[in-house]
Each structure stands twice: as C-alpha cells, then as structure tokens.
Amino acid sequence: MSANFEWSETDHAAPGDITDGISNLNFGNADNPNLSPVSSYPITAGENAYEKYIRAKFSGIFTKIENMKFWKSAGDYKTGETIAYRLVVTYVQPVITDMGGTAIPITEGTAVTIHASDGTTLYIDSAGYTEYFVLQLKTSAATPAGAVNSKVFKFQYDES
Amino acid sequence: MSTTPLKLHWLATFTDGSQLKQFNNDKENLFRQVLNKQNDLRYFSLYHTQKDLKFSVDLKLGIIYINKQQIPEAELLFNSNRRNRLIYFRRITHELTVFGQITDTKIIYFLGFQYNNLAGKNFKKLIQIDDEGNIII
Numbered sequence: 001m002s003a004n005f006e007w008s009e010t011d012h013a014a015p016g017d018i019t020d021g022i023s024n025l026n027f028g029n030a031d032n033p034n035l036s037p038v039s040s041y042p043i044t045a046g047e048n049a050y051e052k053y054i055r056a057k058f059s060g061i062f063t064k065i066e067n068m069k070f071w072k073s074a075g076d077y078k079t080g081e082t083i084a085y086r087l088v089v090t091y092v093q094p095v096i097t098d099m100g101g102t103a104i105p106i107t108e109g110t111a112v113t114i115h116a117s118d119g120t121t122l123y124i125d126s127a128g129y130t131e132y133f134v135l136q137l138k139t140s141a142a143t144p145a146g147a148v149n150s151k152v153f154k155f156q157y158d159e160s
Numbered sequence: 161m162s163t164t165p166l167k168l169h170w171l172a173t174f175t176d177g178s179q180l181k182q183f184n185n186d187k188e189n190l191f192r193q194v195l196n197k198q199n200d201l202r203y204f205s206l207y208h209t210q211k212d213l214k215f216s217v218d219l220k221l222g223i224i225y226i227n228k229q230q231i232p233e234a235e236l237l238f239n240s241n242r243r244n245r246l247i248y249f250r251r252i253t254h255e256l257t258v259f260g261q262i263t264d265t266k267i268i269y270f271l272g273f274q275y276n277n278l279a280g281k282n283f284k285k286l287i288q289i290d291d292e293g294n295i296i297i
Contacts, residue, residue: 025258063192150260156253
C-alpha cells in the first residue's frame with residue numbers, strides 16, 4: 001500500500017459540505033461537486049463558473065508526504081477562457097463573481113507549491129488535508145459558444 | 161479513495177544482521193522505523209513483487225546494485241570512510257480531469273544515497289524505477 005489519496009471538494013455555506021473522493025473537476029453555474037452532465041450547468045460567455053475549493057486528503061500508512069505540486073498538464077483554452085487559482089486555509093462559500101487569482105501553471109517546472117492545512121508547512125506527516133487550492137474557470141465575451149476543451153490537472157508529491 | 165498497490169516493497173538489513181520488511185504478513189511497517197535506525201542500516205533493498213528484480217543500496221560501501229550487478233558509475237564513488245545516507249521515496253502523480261473522463265496515477269520509486277565530500281559539499285546518487293522495473297540512472 002501507499003498512503004490513501006483522495007481529491008476533496010467543499011461546497012455551500014461555511015463550514016461547507018465536504019465531498020471526499022470526487023471524480024471530476026467540472027466547472028459550471030452551480031456550487032456542487034461532480035457536475036454532470038456539464039451541459040446542464042452552462043457558463044455564459046463573459047461570466048465565470050463557481051469557485052471550487054479543492055484539497056488533497058491523505059490517510060492510511062505513510063511516514064511523510066512532501067514536495068506537493070499542482071498544475072494543469074493538458075487541455076488548450078478557448079479564446080478568452082482561463083482557469084485561475086489561489087491558495088487559502090479558511091473556507092468561505094464559493095462565489096460566481098470573479099475571484100481574481102493567478103492563471104494556473106501549465107508545466108511541472110512552474111507548478112504551484114501546495115502546503116499542509118496550515119498554509120505554511122511543506123509536509124504532512126499524519127492523516128489529514130492540504131490547504132485549499134481554489135479554482136475558477138473564467139470566460140470573456142469573445143469565448144465561443146459550445147463546450148470548452150477537456151483539461152487534465154496533476155497533483156504530485158513525494159511519499160515515504 | 162485511491163490506494164495504489166505498490167509493486168516494489170522494501171527490505172532493510174541492519175549491521176547486526178536483523179531485517180525489517182515493509183510488509184510482514186498483513187502488517188505494514190512505516191519507513192520511519194528505518195529512518196530511526198539509519199545509523200545501523202547496512203543495506204536497503206526494493207523487491208519487485210511480480211518480476212525477479214531487486215534494487216539495493218549498500219550504505220557502507222556506497223554502491224547501488226540491480227540484482228547482483230553493480231551500477232558502473234557507482235563503483236567510482238567507493239569510499240569506505242564516507243558516511244552514506246539513504247535516499248528512498250515514491251513520487252506519486254494523480255490526475256483529475258475537467259470536462260473529461262481520464263484519470264491516472266503514476267508511481268516512480270527513487271532509491272540511492274547521499275554523502276558529503278571532504279569539503280562538505282553534498283552529493284547524491286539516485287536511480288529512478290518505474291512500476292515495471294525500468295530504470296533511469
């Protein structure tokens with residue numbers, strides 16, 4: 001075995017409803033996990049999707065988790081489309097207005113460094129969550145109608 | 161929940177001849193138990209669970225072996241007076257898709273040692289091993 005890993009999403013009013021083991025990161029006009037089919041949650045050109053509060057959850061047998069990185073590894077943007085991120089330790093209810101943030105890196109070399117739940121410690125040595133990486137898909141008026149391209153996010157860490 | 165089965169299991173052998181396996185029947189031992197006795201560690205090995213492959217580090221001599229074959233480059237580092245410190249970890253990558261269905265998990269095993277030369281500069285010798293036992297030196 002290695003450590004048990006789960007993607008986790010938190011939604012709704014604080015303190016939030018936690019869904020461990022989410023199966024996708026589909027963005028849309030609803031504050032819910034695992035949005036499907038995505039056509040039921042359209043984003044109007046020039047507007048944004050709801051923020052997604054994502055964490056990594058570790059449990060099981062391990063000594064240390066460190067060197068945690070997160071980046072978008074595949075999937076081209078359509079015109080005017082971008083996905084932004086910011087790191088926080090405190091959950092607040094996701095919004096659909098522009099959250100600001102920074103464009104998510106697209107290479108491992110420029111990946112976002114993820115911390116433990118306190119937002120500063122660079123390793124995890126007991127079961128628990130990381131800090132939140134808040135993501136939001138944004139569009140512009142120039143974004144063409146129809147589905148955007150699928151994308152792949154990677155979360156990488158060293159485990160012992 | 162994603163629990164990826166490990167194809168390479170470790171075995172630590174200490175200077176007094178005692179051994180600690182990662183898996184002892186159904187019980188998994190923490191790597192921390194090896195770190196706690198690192199000063200007494202002589203060999204640290206990874207065994208492939210499905211192939212006849214063994215990767216070992218001799219911490220006393222500073223040599224990495226693949227089965228019984230010494231990695232040639234490591235031979236040049238031989239120095240019995242040097243204190244070699246074990247390096248072992250697994251680099252794990254999980255994928256999550258947006259508007260897609262692909263998910264994947266990849267594990268790369270890192271095995272080797274590090275030491276300081278007489279000037280205090282740190283050197284590392286590492287190999288990377290994938291789940292199939294392929295090696296990157």
